[in-house]
């Protein structure tokens with residue numbers, strides 16, 4: 001376990017020294033600020049707009065970081081050949097992958113916390129009541145980010161950085177659509193369409209279950225059981241992907 | 255006792271395109287490195303040196319054959335605690351400072367905090383980078399990177415040190431420092447296995463060498479043994495006041511006759527003909543200036559093995575090994 005920690009902390013240190021990250025977090029702050037401006041222009045639903053946009057900004061920036069750091073996490077090491085001296089150390093390839101993953105998760109956790117703090121301060125400044133529902137939404141955003149990071153890492157163990165980016169984005173988009181498509185297909189007649197849609201539904205991550213931003217913005221809570229099950233689903237899904245990434249990585253030549 | 259045993263190792267790189275035949279980088283390579291020796295792994299570009307080292311470290315999987323390090327199969331994770339490795343033209347995390355970099359590798363090796371602090375300080379002074387210790391590696395020159403790479407390989411005081419072209423990119427002073435470092439490691443009982451395509455490096459410090467060409471080991475052993483395998487030695491004779499051009503007798507004995515103004519250089523394939531040639535020079539009224547036995551060097555062997563065609567056209571035919 002020590003080795004995973006060493007790799008993870010170093011990956012975290014790497015992202016701390018990467019300027020892109022600061023820019024993205026700054027951008028999230030700007031988006032939240034912008035929501036305040038927009039809210040001033042509109043007369044109705046002042047509160048809802050700010051909460052909506054704030055959550056969306058946190059989610060968007062989180063996913064962007066997860067994808068773009070996630071796809072380069074392993075690939076960059078191989079392309080830049082920094083992996084040679086790491087893998088020549090008493091560290092299994094599995095530990096390396098896990099260390100890299102948790103390093104990025106730590107980075108994302110810190111970023112998410114900063115964005116959340118900015119968000120909450122903004123709400124407080126505008127005397128908008130801070131409901132528990134907002135925190136529930138952010139929790140599931142974090143779970144979604146765990147899944148997206150695992151997807152990016154999985155693809156990057158066997159495809160180029162560009163291809164990984166495309167594939168990860170693809171899975172992300174499909175993951176948000178499958179539930180809707182499935183309920184549409186359920187109304188249709190065709191059995192084969194239903195079967196195909198079902199395969200997609202179970203194969204791809206059902207990311208829409210992790211999206212409770214809409215109701216959270218208007219202060220509607222979800223049941224604690226839902227929160228737990230949805231989180232568990234995301235964590236298990238990420239775990240399976242990580243196991244896949246380790247299995248693929250185990251076979252690679254550098 | 256052998257620290258490295260390689261048995262009939264082969265490696266084919268598949269191209270990733272269906273239909274394209276795989277490229278054979280290693281075609282049955284065997285060699286052993288004994289405990290406590292400096293072994294030079296010599297070969298021209300593309301011979302398969304790096305591929306071999308990567309297999310030893312478990313970075314690349316062999317297609318067939320076996321390799322053992324410190325009596326454990328290559329790629330064994332635990333054994334790497336006792337192995338230090340410097341890859342060729344090393345690339346490192348450039349966002350780390352020299353100090354952070356070395357302590358990171360100390361942590362990876364599982365060393366304790368106080369040990370790491372001590373080792374980092376020692377190694378930074380060993381490789382002359384004390385002044386640069388708080389500088390990020392992205393600001394390092396090529397030679398500095400090579401040196402910090404060496405320090406990285408030694409941070410955990412390994413028993414077996416594997417270096418891929420450790421002198422590349424260093425200036426003469428740096429090369430000498432690396433040579434001295436390798437020698438001092440051997441003095442402390444370590445085994446050193448390093449690859450190079452520079453003969454001079456090998457001739458100066460290696461106990462034994464292996465010559466690899468096109469993925470096969472062509473020869474291995476002590477340098478003097480390898481060179482002595484060449485029984486025939488050429489002899490260079492320089493003389494004056496003689497016109498060798500038209501002399502059929504001299505031409506029949508010498509593999510090369512070079513007339514440079516007054517002087518004439520004759521290269522004889524074996525020492526056997528020296529008496530006959532000297533006699534002929536006397537008879538023609540020439541003056542003998544020098545007779546130099548030309549000792550076959552590792553370089554001759556290397557060139558002959560690496561590019562037999564080029565060798566025959568360019569140089570002394572006779573230095574080839576009887577085969």
Ligand SMILES: Nc1ncnc2c1ncn2[C@@H]1O[C@H](COP(=O)(O)OP(=O)(O)OP(=O)(O)O)[C@@H](O)[C@H]1O
Pocket residue numbers: 254267268277278279297298299300301302303304305306342451
């Ligand atoms: N990943 C790879 N895929 C395909 N071919 C490869 C790969 N790595 C090496 N090769 C080929 O294998 C052969 C041996 O390469 P290797 O790097 O082992 O040579 P080398 O002896 O280290 O050469 P140099 O002195 O130039 O470093 C070369 O022809 C090279 O093109």
Ligand SMILES: [Mg+2]
Pocket residue numbers: 303304305342418
């Ligand atoms: Mg090489």
